[in-house]
Amino acid sequence: MNQQNVEKLFEWLDEAATTIEHQENSSYLNAVADAMDILFNQAPFEDMGDFLKQQMEKHVKEISLEDYEKDEIRKATQLAILKGMKGATQQQHLITPDTVAMFMGYLTQRLYPEQQQLSIFDPACGTANLLSAIMNQMEKELRVFGSEVDETLLQLALANANLQKNEIEFFHQDSLRPFLMEPVDLVVADLPVGYYPDDVQASNFKLQAEEGHSYAHHLFIEQGLNYTKESGYLMFIVPNFLFDSDQSAQLNAFLREHAHIVGMLQLPESLFKDEKHAKSILILQKKGQGSKAPKEALLAKLPSFKNPNAMGDILTQLNSWFDVYNARK
Structure with missing residues (x-):
């Protein structure tokens, strides 16, 4: 597993989630889920505003999932989720180490x-x-x-x-x-x-x-x-x-x-x-x-x-x- 790949994908998810969080006024954790869906579908959601759509379309072109191993994807998404959970107060919002x-x-x-x-x-x-x-x-x-x-x-x-x-x-x-x-x-x-x-x-x-x-x-x-x-x-x-x-x-x-x-x-x-x-x-x-x-x-x-x-x-x-x-x- 390539740690640089993990960091690169985490940075992509973090940047996408932060953009969605600010534009949509949602929680970072929900924005991470949206960013992951956009990456999987290789396209922004239809109901997103035009400006956010353009940002996401540009962002999606910067990365290819084919370049990543399964466990690199798992670890990168885990890092993004952990960042979101730091702001969550609910006890059940925890992740297995x-x-x-x-x-x-x-x-x-x-x-x-x-x-x-x-x-x-x-x-x-x-x-x-x-x-x-x-x-x-x-x-x-x-x-x-x-x-x-x-x-x-x-x-x-x-x-x-x-x-x-x-x-x-x-x-x-x-x-x-x-x-x-x-x-x-x-x-x-x-x-x-x-x-x-x-x-x-x-x-x-x-x-x-x-x-x-x-x-x-x-x-x-x-x-x-x-x-x-x-x-x-x-x-x-x-x-x-x-x-x-x-x-x-x-x-x-x-x-x-x-x-x-x-x-x-x-x-x-x-x-x-x-x-x-x-x-x-x-x-x-x-x-x-x-x-x-x-x-x-x-x-x-x-x-x-x-x-x-x-x-x-x-x-x-x-x-x-x-x-x-x-x-x-």
């Missing part, structure tokens, strides 16, 4: 070393950065689905998928409501953490709170299992306190009944501004015919992704663990 998204792509390959066709679902897909990072590492035939309730994030996700020529079917809905979708091989998500406000809908879940609001991140785990095939896998980015909260006994009992805990990988604390916001990657296998718990769960504390020697050591250990685990399947 790039190194974590790439690492989850590696884990997907290790969980499915042989299977040539794979279906993947992210019920909290946001801008689809996590899905795209995984897809771009796969040399498999993929069917991919993403769901997002936030319209701005979904618009960015769709533009992102189009630019990278990644085929993703999106749902614009509350992801804790039913889907018209067959179960998939793999569910991945950077789980939204906090309370779920709809107590009526939460009452449909086994993990609803005994009193008060239920935890959204618990309900997402149950929903993920609902849409995973028997013996399929789930990978969630979860808060480190997942198994230490006031509703964790209920979660533990539920997981013992429905899934095998394959592993828990603690992410480097340097990725998080505050230790209490630190997260881990939880790997589950849905119970089913042929599924079995690993002899020993994969438990590790990951070093800084910026430390190549330490990362090299941990990857050697992870590869050894997966070799043993996959041989038992």
